[in-house]
Amino acid sequence: MSAETVAATAYAAFLVACALGLDALGRHTHERSGRFRTQGFSYDAGLDLWVCPEGEQLRAFATDHRHRVARYRARPMICNACPAKDGCTDSEEGREIVRPMDPWPHSEAGRFHRGISVVLLGLSSVIALAGIFLTPSFPDLIPLGSMLTVSVLVGLRMARAFAAMLSGFPDDPGSTAARALTPPRSGAPS
Numbered sequence: 001m002s003a004e005t006v007a008a009t010a011y012a013a014f015l016v017a018c019a020l021g022l023d024a025l026g027r028h029t030h031e032r033s034g035r036f037r038t039q040g041f042s043y044d045a046g047l048d049l050w051v052c053p054e055g056e057q058l059r060a061f062a063t064d065h066r067h068r069v070a071r072y073r074a075r076p077m078i079c080n081a082c083p084a085k086d087g088c089t090d091s092e093e094g095r096e097i098v099r100p101m102d103p104w105p106h107s108e109a110g111r112f113h114r115g116i117s118v119v120l121l122g123l124s125s126v127i128a129l130a131g132i133f134l135t136p137s138f139p140d141l142i143p144l145g146s147m148l149t150v151s152v153l154v155g156l157r158m159a160r161a162f163a164a165m166l167s168g169f170p171d172d173p174g175s176t177a178a179r180a181l182t183p184p185r186s187g188a189p190s
Contacts, residue, residue: 005140008131012147015124016154019117023158026113038097050097054084058097068101068108114162121155 040053050058050072056079058072079085079094089095102110128148132141 001140001143002135002137005131005135005144008127009143009147012124012128012131012144012151015120015127016147016151019120019124019158020154022113022120023117026109030109034100038099041097043099050099052088052095054082056082056095058095063101069098070101072097072099111162114158118155118159118162121151121158124151125155 038050041050041058043050048060052058052074056074058074060070061073062071063069064071073096074094076092076094079089080092082088125148128144128151131144132148135141135144
C-alpha cells in the first residue's frame with residue numbers, strides 16, 4: 001500500500017471521526033445546558049407546565065416563535081413569599097423557565113453543529129474519492145473504497161436529518177417582529 005493511500009485513508013477517517021465527535025459534543029452540550037437551566041424542576045408534558053422543587057407550578061405564558069421557545073412563569077406572589085427564592089430567582093415577577101420548542105438537532109446550535117459535520121463528511125468523501133482516482137493499484141483501492149463508503153453513508157444520514165430541519169432558520173418566513181411573542185394556545189402560529 002502506498003504512502004499516499006495511507007495518508008488519504010487516515011485523513012478521511014480523521015474527518016469522519018471529527019464530524020461524529022462534533023455532532024455528539026453538540027448534542028451533549030445542548031442537553032447539559034437544558035438540565036442546568038431546569039435543575040430541580042420537573043416538566044409535566046401532559047399539562048404543559050413545570051413544577052418547582054417547592055411544588056409551585058410554572059405555567060406557559062408566552063411562545064416566542066422567532067426564537068422557537070416557550071416561556072413558563074410561576075405566580076409572583078407565591079415566588080416572592082417562598083423561602084427558597086434567594087437561591088432560585090431574583091425576579092419580582094416570579095421564576096421563569098424557557099423551554100426550546102425544537103429538540104436537538106433542530107435547535108440553532110444543533111443546526112450549526114450538524115451543518116459543520118455534514119461539510120466534514122463531504123470533505124472526507126472527496127479525499128477518499130480523489131485517492132481512488134489517483135491510485136492505480138487494486139490493493140490501494142480497498143481502504144479508500146471502504147472509507148468512501150463509510151463517509152457517504154454517514155454523510156447521507158446526517159444530511160437527510162439536516163435537510164429535514166426548519167428551512168426558515170433563524171426566522172420563520174411568515175413571522176414579523178410584532179407577532180414574535182404570542183400567548184400560548186391562542187391559535188396556530190403564523
